[in-house]
Amino acid sequence: MTVDPTRIVADVDVLVRDLFLDDTDRDALDQIRAHSWLTLIVNEAILEEATTIITAVADRDLAADWQSHLTAMATIVAYPPGDHPVISAAVRGNAAQLLTHDPQLLSAETGATFHELRVSAKPPDAFVRQFDPDPLYREYVGGAYPGPDRDPRE
C-alpha cells in the first residue's frame, strides 16, 4: 500500500478536543488548516461519533455547524460497516499519519500493525513537535516551501 505523509487522519477525540479546548489538538489541526496541501482524512463513522459527542456535551446546532465546516475541509473516505473507524480511514485514505489519544491505537501491539501499514500513530502533541513542513513540501509538492498558505481559523 502506498501511503502519503501529507494525508492525515484525526481520531474522534482529537476532533472534539480541537473544537472545545485551546490546546495541542488545536495546534495540530491548525497545521493542517494552514496548509492547503495537507489533507485531513475522515469517514462517516468518525464524523458520526464526533457529532454525537458534540451534541451530548453542547448542542445540536453547534454539532451540525462543526460537521458542515469540517466536511468542507476534509476528504471523506468510504467506511465499510464493521471496520474500525480510524484504522479504516487510514487505510482507505492512504494516510501515513494518524492523530489520536486512544491508548489502544497507540499501544505497541497496534503499533506493529500500523508499522506494517506504514502508518504512524501519534498523539497531537508529538505531531506538533515533529511536524516540519519544509522537507515535506519539497518532497511531496515540489519547490521551496512558501510557508502556510491558509488562515487556519477561517
Added chain:
Amino acid sequence: MTWTTLFDRAANYDMTDDDLEAAIAAVRDSRESENQE
C-alpha cells in the same frame, strides 16, 4: 462562519479536559463493544 466563530461558540460551554474525556470514553467504549461482537 469561521473556525474562530465555532471555537468561540464551543468555548461558551466551558468544557474541561475531564468533561470531554468522559464523553469521549463513553463513545469509545461503545465502539470497542461493537468491534468485539
